[in-house]
Amino acid sequence: MPPPVQPAPCKHSHSHCANVDLIEQAVERCKAAGLRRTRALNDVLHILIEAGQPMTLADVTESKHLHSGADRATVYRLLMKLEERGILRRLGLHDRAAYYTMVFPGHHNDYLICTKCGKIQRLEISCPVEVLEKQIAKQSGFTGLYHELEFFGLCPKCS
Amino acid sequence: MPPPVQPAPCKHSHSHCANVDLIEQAVERCKAAGLRRTRALNDVLHILIEAGQPMTLADVTESKHLHSGADRATVYRLLMKLEERGILRRLGLHDRAAYYTMVFPGHHNDYLICTKCGKIQRLEISCPVEVLEKQIAKQSGFTGLYHELEFFGLCPKCS
DNA sequence: ATACATGCAAACATTTTGCTTTGGC
DNA sequence: GCCAAAGCAAAATGTTTGCATGTAT
Numbered sequence: 001m002p003p004p005v006q007p008a009p010c011k012h013s014h015s016h017c018a019n020v021d022l023i024e025q026a027v028e029r030c031k032a033a034g035l036r037r038t039r040a041l042n043d044v045l046h047i048l049i050e051a052g053q054p055m056t057l058a059d060v061t062e063s064k065h066l067h068s069g070a071d072r073a074t075v076y077r078l079l080m081k082l083e084e085r086g087i088l089r090r091l092g093l094h095d096r097a098a099y100y101t102m103v104f105p106g107h108h109n110d111y112l113i114c115t116k117c118g119k120i121q122r123l124e125i126s127c128p129v130e131v132l133e134k135q136i137a138k139q140s141g142f143t144g145l146y147h148e149l150e151f152f153g154l155c156p157k158c159s
Numbered sequence: 160m161p162p163p164v165q166p167a168p169c170k171h172s173h174s175h176c177a178n179v180d181l182i183e184q185a186v187e188r189c190k191a192a193g194l195r196r197t198r199a200l201n202d203v204l205h206i207l208i209e210a211g212q213p214m215t216l217a218d219v220t221e222s223k224h225l226h227s228g229a230d231r232a233t234v235y236r237l238l239m240k241l242e243e244r245g246i247l248r249r250l251g252l253h254d255r256a257a258y259y260t261m262v263f264p265g266h267h268n269d270y271l272i273c274t275k276c277g278k279i280q281r282l283e284i285s286c287p288v289e290v291l292e293k294q295i296a297k298q299s300g301f302t303g304l305y306h307e308l309e310f311f312g313l314c315p316k317c318s
Numbered sequence: 319a320t321a322c323a324t325g326c327a328a329a330c331a332t333t334t335t336g337c338t339t340t341g342g343c
Numbered sequence: 344g345c346c347a348a349a350g351c352a353a354a355a356t357g358t359t360t361g362c363a364t365g366t367a368t
Contacts, residue, residue: 036347037343038342040348071350072333073334073351073352074348076333090253092250092251093251094251096358098253098255098332098333121299128288128290128291129308132287141315141318142271142273142312142313143318146312147308148308148309148311149288150306151301151304152306152307153302153305155301156300159300159301194323195323195366195368196367196368197322197323199323199324215357216357216358217357227324229324230324230326232324232325233323233324235359236323236324255333255357256356256358
């Protein structure tokens with residue numbers, strides 16, 4: 001029963017969109033990673049960035065901003081490639097479907113999620129886990145460490 | 160490719176198992192919640208508690224400790240009921256399958272997960288998020304708040 | 319005796335792949 | 344022109360449900 005993610009304010013993939021800078025940065029990283037500049041890739045980046053929220057494969061595929069009309073399999077493969085290249089990250093947010101969200105160096109997001117209606121809210125907090133993370137990296141020998149922190153509960157409406 | 164979760168040391172659902180106290184406590188809570196004391200329920204509790212780790216539906220169903228030989232659907236329904244009653248919790252650990260883990264009042268676990276081989280390791284840390292949680296509960300109006308904290312990266316073998 | 323629990327089989331939802339065609343470089 | 348990307352359709356995986364039967368209380 002999770003509600004559809006809010007559509008992004010962006011309408012035409014042009015400079016009057018919000019987050020132009022972020023989009024440019026992402027496109028740049030894709031190019032550097034050897035991806036071809038296709039319409040579908042462009043759309044997916046736009047959609048995820050403008051949404052500013054984790055989205056499922058279905059969310060992206062059905063977004064009205066997917067002007068290329070790219071196929072589910074195409075979007076899926078794009079998401080995979082972007083994940084492999086560290087441009088986005090897959091999150092396990094309890095829904096049956098996987099969620100994807102953009103990764104920008106130096107940025108980190110935590111979420112507050114209603115276990116009943118599935119609403120996902122980004123938290124504006126300074127996460128106290130960073131320190132811990134370095135410590136764990138050292139002790140465990142894991143590399144490329146990052147973390148996910150989610151709070152679950154019933155939102156006011158569902159309470 | 161996540162490896163099968165390690166089987167528990169418990170062999171016969173009796174007092175020489177480790178964690179007898181925890182099992183008793185869980186059984187008690189189930190009874191209080193109005194669940195019938197069936198063989199399948201008993202097995203599921205044992206398996207999850209002795210494993211001391213999150214397990215998938217398949218892990219539980221295929222466990223050699225599922226002496227009752229209960230069906231996938233049965234185990235599934237048990238897990239649902241236990242979740243609804245707060246006796247266990249479903250975790251989103253990035254695998255396609257959902258993970259389930261026992262909940263004991265006053266206990267909290269964080270995990271370290273290899274994004275390549277899927278190995279799940281419980282962390283023995285004092286989680287710095289508790290304070291934050293109370294703060295968020297107050298600000299957001301959410302009730303029944305709890306959190307999940309996971310660290311992801313490549314384990315030494317996969318690095 | 320009654321209501322809840324189980325088993326089996328089938329329906330679903332979502333992800334993932336194979337193969338041919340298209341299009342970026 | 345060559346190889347990556349896209350499109351279409353089907354397979355794979357994991358979850359969930361319907362219904363007849365068994366069993367705890």
